[in-house]
Amino acid sequence: MAGAGTNRDGWTFRTEGVTKVYPNGVRANDEISLHVEPGEVYGLLGPNGAGKTTLVKQVIGLLRPTSGRITFGPHDLVADPAAARQLCSYLPQAQLPIDSFRAREAIVLCGRIRGGDPAVVERRADELIEALDLGEWRDRRGIALSGGVKRLVGFAMVTVCPGRAVILDEPTNDVDPLRRRFLWRQVRELGNLGVAVFLVTHNVAEAEKAVDRLAVIADGRLLAEGTPSSMKAEDRGHLRLQLMLAPGADTPELPPLVKGSTRIGHNLVTVIDEVDATHAIGWAEELLGAGVAEEYALGATSLEDAYIRLTGHGSQDDEGVR
Amino acid sequence: MAVAVAPRATRPGAPGLPEVRAGPRYWIHGYWRVFVWDLVDIRLHLPILSAVLILQGAGFVLGIGLFFRHIPQAAAIYVSTGVPVLSLLTVGLIFGPQIVATQRTEGSYEFVQSMPVPRAMMTMAWYTVSLIPALPAMTIALLVGMARYHFHLDVTSAVVPAVLATSLTGTLMGYALSHGITNPMTTRLASLSLVFVLFGFSPVMFPAAQLPHWLAEANRWLPFESMATIVRGALVKGMVTGVGRAYLVVGAWAVASALVAARAVGHRS
Numbered sequence: 001m002a003g004a005g006t007n008r009d010g011w012t013f014r015t016e017g018v019t020k021v022y023p024n025g026v027r028a029n030d031e032i033s034l035h036v037e038p039g040e041v042y043g044l045l046g047p048n049g050a051g052k053t054t055l056v057k058q059v060i061g062l063l064r065p066t067s068g069r070i071t072f073g074p075h076d077l078v079a080d081p082a083a084a085r086q087l088c089s090y091l092p093q094a095q096l097p098i099d100s101f102r103a104r105e106a107i108v109l110c111g112r113i114r115g116g117d118p119a120v121v122e123r124r125a126d127e128l129i130e131a132l133d134l135g136e137w138r139d140r141r142g143i144a145l146s147g148g149v150k151r152l153v154g155f156a157m158v159t160v161c162p163g164r165a166v167i168l169d170e171p172t173n174d175v176d177p178l179r180r181r182f183l184w185r186q187v188r189e190l191g192n193l194g195v196a197v198f199l200v201t202h203n204v205a206e207a208e209k210a211v212d213r214l215a216v217i218a219d220g221r222l223l224a225e226g227t228p229s230s231m232k233a234e235d236r237g238h239l240r241l242q243l244m245l246a247p248g249a250d251t252p253e254l255p256p257l258v259k260g261s262t263r264i265g266h267n268l269v270t271v272i273d274e275v276d277a278t279h280a281i282g283w284a285e286e287l288l289g290a291g292v293a294e295e296y297a298l299g300a301t302s303l304e305d306a307y308i309r310l311t312g313h314g315s316q317d318d319e320g321v322r
Numbered sequence: 323m324a325v326a327v328a329p330r331a332t333r334p335g336a337p338g339l340p341e342v343r344a345g346p347r348y349w350i351h352g353y354w355r356v357f358v359w360d361l362v363d364i365r366l367h368l369p370i371l372s373a374v375l376i377l378q379g380a381g382f383v384l385g386i387g388l389f390f391r392h393i394p395q396a397a398a399i400y401v402s403t404g405v406p407v408l409s410l411l412t413v414g415l416i417f418g419p420q421i422v423a424t425q426r427t428e429g430s431y432e433f434v435q436s437m438p439v440p441r442a443m444m445t446m447a448w449y450t451v452s453l454i455p456a457l458p459a460m461t462i463a464l465l466v467g468m469a470r471y472h473f474h475l476d477v478t479s480a481v482v483p484a485v486l487a488t489s490l491t492g493t494l495m496g497y498a499l500s501h502g503i504t505n506p507m508t509t510r511l512a513s514l515s516l517v518f519v520l521f522g523f524s525p526v527m528f529p530a531a532q533l534p535h536w537l538a539e540a541n542r543w544l545p546f547e548s549m550a551t552i553v554r555g556a557l558v559k560g561m562v563t564g565v566g567r568a569y570l571v572v573g574a575w576a577v578a579s580a581l582v583a584a585r586a587v588g589h590r591s
Contacts, residue, residue: 057432087342094432100364
């Protein structure tokens with residue numbers, strides 16, 4: 001990773017006070033300022049409707065900020081959206097339109113459109129097919145591919161000849177766990193090439209492992225920015241007690257040792273002090289005995305706890321804090 | 323700015339990272355690459371699209387003859403030389419907006435719009451692709467008309483600009499429609515409505531004199547009658563007048579559509 005301040009060749013990506021107000025008055029982005037260095041994998045986390053996609057569309061020149069600046073190295077991307085399209089590769093959340101394309105063909109064509117040298121594009125397409133374990137489908141048409149395989153082909157299409165920034169919006173949607181690991185390895189490879197990678201997601205667990213730094217966005221505002229460790233710093237000295245409640249069970253009354261809680265479906269996630277671990281286990285055992293809970297797990301706090309604290313949302317669900 | 327792809331790579335064979343490119347080579351490269359992309363994109367549909375256009379053209383030429391026991395020669399020539407206009411417009415004006423509406427529905431519109439190619443070149447690439455099924459269909463319709471109604475054409479070199487201008491204007495109108503209207507359903511309905519306007523209320527396969535006066539007058543300023551005039555004028559002698567004015571009308575629609583399309587595609591509100 002290229003840490004903050006490393007700034008290879010001056011290709012720092014910056015947004016300064018980016019605000020986007022849609023014609024209907026919705027303030028989708030509100031004074032968002034951040035920077036990403038070449039080689040960094042930068043997470044953009046937030047619940048649905050947080051303003052992540054709006055920010056991305058402004059970066060690639062599909063939307064104009066109401067105010068604020070977006071620069072990439074020497075280029076002003078707001079004033080020059082054509083430069084934005086050349087410098088940034090974009091994998092949207094939706095599947096790419098490749099029904100008529102064979103998988104390898106789509107990857108190669110994308111690389112050629114991005115101006116890649118034919119020999120390099122051909123070789124790299126084969127490397128990506130192998131690295132993502134797509135060999136079985138290399139000559140299949142998009143229409144015959146499963147959602148997960150199509151997603152991986154889309155990833156290869158936008159990274160075969162990457163821009164200086166690669167923006168990945170929920171890249172692992174529909175992808176099986178094994179190939180997700182292959183994909184994350186390639187994301188890291190992009191960083192090694194000097195690409196600034198934007199990972200847009202609401203899957204905090206995956207982001208925690210993949211990103212160098214991240215920003216949490218909610219209601220269009222940047223709530224926090226930093227490394228995963230710094231985000232979790234506030235939760236040091238705490239543990240996470242997760243209870244799987246019995247179907248139909250109401251949220252039980254919380255004892256004073258519970259510092260915070262979120263219910264996501266049948267899961268009740270609570271945060272406790274380390275010193276209260278023994279008492280917390282006792283409480284959890286009581287709930288099991290009473291049939292309110294079916295199982296529990298005690299562990300270290302994660303980035304997800306910080307995310308919940310900041311946004312009031314679980315990463316996989318939009319049910320709020322109770 | 324310089325045309326270059328930075329050669330900096332961290333290992334042999336790794337892709338370099340791009341600089342911002344500009345200039346004729348970048349434009350030509352973008353045109354050619356998107357042309358290939360569009361061609362591959364519609365290749366599964368291309369045979370059936372070509373067949374539909376051929377059947378549409380030949381069907382009109384032969385079908386209208388069935389309305390008459392003895393179709394007048396002038397009417398046969400009028401119909402046969404009007405059908406090519408329909409062939410030239412169907413892909414750009416009707417099929418193109420349907421594709422863009424589908425991209426919007428499926429969420430891939432942003433990906434296509436994020437391609438690092440000048441927008442004008444993307445338009446020209448699609449225009450070129452739209453000619454591929456249209457030209458054979460147009461030719462076959464004319465040959466079928468000549469075989470069935472025993473007339474001869476006086477094809478002049480003006481057929482080249484006439485065909486290209488007609489098709490380009492149709493493509494640009496389709497572009498303006500598909501990018502100017504953001505609601506996919508509205509785009510689909512608008513392009514389908516144009517089918518009825520084109521086939522039913524535009525003097526393409528029949529003389530304007532057969533329309534109500536107000537509709538004939540309106541068609542003097544709409545593009546379809548003028549398209550038919552310039553195409554027909556390049557195919558037969560002495561059948562049409564006002565070819566120069568027709569080129570002006572078609573040209574005005576092309577420019578207006580290009581402006582609307584450019585504004586819609588570049589509009590970033």
